[in-house]
Amino acid sequence: VTVDIDDLLRRSGEQWRARHSAPLALPDFEEKTVSAPRRGARRGFLIPMAAAAATVAVIAVVLVLRAPTGVPVAGGPTGTGSPAATAPGTPTRSDVTSPSPLPSSSVPTSPPARPADCAAAQLSGSVDANRTGTIAGAESVVILLRNGGPAACWLGGVPTLSGQTASGSTVPLGYAGSADPGYADPGPAGGPGPVAAGADGAIHLTLQVNNCSKPGTRYAKLLIQLRPGQVVSMPFPAELAVSGCPGYVAQAGPVVS
Amino acid sequence: MPATADRARPGPASVDAFVDSLRPHLDAVARVARRFAPPSDADDVAQEALLAAWRYRGRYRPDRGTFRAWLLAIVFTESRKAAGRRYRNEQLLTDLAHGLVSDARGDGRPPPDHEALERAIAALSRRQREVVGLYYFVDLPLDEVAAVLGVSPGTVKSALSEARNRIRHLLGSVQ
Numbered sequence: 001v002t003v004d005i006d007d008l009l010r011r012s013g014e015q016w017r018a019r020h021s022a023p024l025a026l027p028d029f030e031e032k033t034v035s036a037p038r039r040g041a042r043r044g045f046l047i048p049m050a051a052a053a054a055t056v057a058v059i060a061v062v063l064v065l066r067a068p069t070g071v072p073v074a075g076g077p078t079g080t081g082s083p084a085a086t087a088p089g090t091p092t093r094s095d096v097t098s099p100s101p102l103p104s105s106s107v108p109t110s111p112p113a114r115p116a117d118c119a120a121a122q123l124s125g126s127v128d129a130n131r132t133g134t135i136a137g138a139e140s141v142v143i144l145l146r147n148g149g150p151a152a153c154w155l156g157g158v159p160t161l162s163g164q165t166a167s168g169s170t171v172p173l174g175y176a177g178s179a180d181p182g183y184a185d186p187g188p189a190g191g192p193g194p195v196a197a198g199a200d201g202a203i204h205l206t207l208q209v210n211n212c213s214k215p216g217t218r219y220a221k222l223l224i225q226l227r228p229g230q231v232v233s234m235p236f237p238a239e240l241a242v243s244g245c246p247g248y249v250a251q252a253g254p255v256v257s
Numbered sequence: 258m259p260a261t262a263d264r265a266r267p268g269p270a271s272v273d274a275f276v277d278s279l280r281p282h283l284d285a286v287a288r289v290a291r292r293f294a295p296p297s298d299a300d301d302v303a304q305e306a307l308l309a310a311w312r313y314r315g316r317y318r319p320d321r322g323t324f325r326a327w328l329l330a331i332v333f334t335e336s337r338k339a340a341g342r343r344y345r346n347e348q349l350l351t352d353l354a355h356g357l358v359s360d361a362r363g364d365g366r367p368p369p370d371h372e373a374l375e376r377a378i379a380a381l382s383r384r385q386r387e388v389v390g391l392y393y394f395v396d397l398p399l400d401e402v403a404a405v406l407g408v409s410p411g412t413v414k415s416a417l418s419e420a421r422n423r424i425r426h427l428l429g430s431v432q
Contacts, residue, residue, distance in 0.1 A: 005421045005428075012374050013393040017288065024287035026279070027304040029272045140380075153350050185383045206380075248382075 005157035018084025019166060115194050116153045118201070122149035125234030128202065131188060132239055139208075141239045142187050143224070144202040145232060145252065155201040158184075159226050159253050163219030163236060170223060173240070175205055175249040184248035189257030200255045207240065214244030226252065275311055282325050286332050288395040289405075293336035293387075306335040326404035329397070333405050337387075377427040378420075385420035388413050 028047045045244075128142040147153055158177035178184035187204030195201045203224065218241040224232040260390055263336075279286075290303035310331050317327050391402040392413070403410045 005425045009389065009393040009421070009424075012371050016292075016394050017396060020288060020291045021284075022287070023311060024283050024290075024303055026276060027308050029275065029308065043357060109326060127274060254418075 048222075060094070070092045071218060113153050117193070117230075118145070118147065118153035118155045118195060118226065118231040120232045122147060122153060123201070123226075123232050124148055125222070125224060125232050127237045127239060128188070136163070139206060139239055139242055140187070141205050141207070141237065143197070143203045143205070143222075143234075145203065145224075147195045147197055147199055147201065150197055152194040152196045154192070155195045155252050155254055157227060159203060159224045159249060161205070161246075161249060162223040162225070163225050164221040164233070166220045171217075171219070173246050175246040176235075177249050179251040184250035186250040186253060189251065189253035191251065191253045192255045195254040201252055202255045203249065203252045205240075205249040207243055208245040208247055216241035216243045259328060272311075275314060278324060279307065279310075279328070282328055283336045285325070285329060285395060285397070289329055289332045289391070290336050292390045292394050293333060298339055299336070301395055302336050302339045303332060306332040309335065320402075322404050324399075329401070330405045330407070373428060374424070377424045380427055381420050381423055384416050385423065388416040389420050 019044040022213070126144050128144045130138070131142040133140060145155065147155075158179050160177065161173040161175050163173055164170050176184075185204055185206075187202060189202040189204060218238065219236040221233050222236045222240065224234070226232065286303055286307065287300070291299040294302040306363065310328055313331075317324060321327075381389065387406060388402055390398065391397050391405060397405065399410050403413045406413070408418055409426050
């Protein structure tokens with residue numbers, strides 16, 4: 001059967017819009033601008049506001065510590081006002097779509113300490129059953145990498161995957177790796193970052209099930225090479241044997257909770 | 258310095274003016290939220306996004322795009338964040354099932370084509386799902402899809418083409 005996908009999408013879009021045409025109620029702008037944010041907003045704004053407050057506090061401490069005795073601190077009570085100062089009532093939180101950087105010209109910047117890269121020996125792999133399943137013929141598999149080490153470690157990069165037979169020989173599985181989230185959805189991984197001790201990192205991969213005539217192979221072990229010489233070994237997930245048509249593997253990273 | 262103040266806050270200054278500027282775009286705002294936020298929270302997310310737009314109206318720059326694109330970008334960003342929280346806290350498959358169930362309300366059953374198509378869309382990459390959702394379901398023109406996503410119209414065209422090819426493949430049809 002020949003189907004015009006563009007036409008199918010247009011018709012489906014029209015039907016969807018017809019089902020979701022209820023008017024949207026406007027919020028009370030007057031009330032919300034003076035009262036506490038709604039419950040949902042409070043959850044969403046709490047973390048960035050706390051982070052901004054902590055950043056400002058750190059900057060203030062650094063300025064005070066570095067200022068010579070007797071010299072007024074920029075923006076302090078005896079200052080004449082910084083050009084970056086905001087008028088009363090002006091929002092200080094970063095823009096939703098284009099965060100503005102904090103003034104840093106007078107502040108020595110030191111990037112936060114990055115923990116050492118995760119060593120394969122400190123990671124244990126398992127399948128996240130809650131986030132694994134088949135949708136429209138594509139198997140979506142999330143592999144969790146738990147940091148069993150005593151400290152946080154850095155997880156990132158696109159891994160390469162191999163199967164290992166019972167006799168010990170290895171076979172590349174052929175997943176196309178991509179760090180572009182537009183083409184290889186990282187799933188629950190939030191991009192490269194630190195994985196706390198006892199916490200999980202994740203790798204998301206897909207394989208095609210429909211329209212795949214190649215049978216999958218159930219290897220004894222799955223080998224996840226994070227970088228040269230660092231290979232995590234885990235029992236081969238049954239989910240990776242449902243077909244012989246591997247798809248994408250995305251960049252590893254800590255699970256964002 | 259009035260001139261500086263005007264540049265710093267070019268958006269509508271009063272609530273009434275802001276609401277007037279919103280009204281022509283409310284349908285699109287609702288559709289973006291209902292397409293990309295969790296179904297049970299979509300209208301709340303849309304309202305929170307409108308409040309965020311009101312708070313940060315001073316950040317809007319007419320020389321960088323239309324008010325509509327700026328507004329929809331905020332709604333889209335907030336919707337995606339809400340969906341991300343839900344994705345991480347619950348189960349993607351459960352959400353998809355709820356979405357299909359909620360779509361089925363009203364006429365009893367979802368159209369078969371629609372259900373299969375939604376499942377195929379769910380299997381696309383995130384970027385492909387976003388362009389398909391904004392272009393076909395929210396019904397934005399190509400240049401507005403590009404403005405909301407912060408990419409070029411060519412990138413949108415390319416992603417749409419890839420998405421159609423993949424949907425065709427997933428549905429098992431041959432043109």
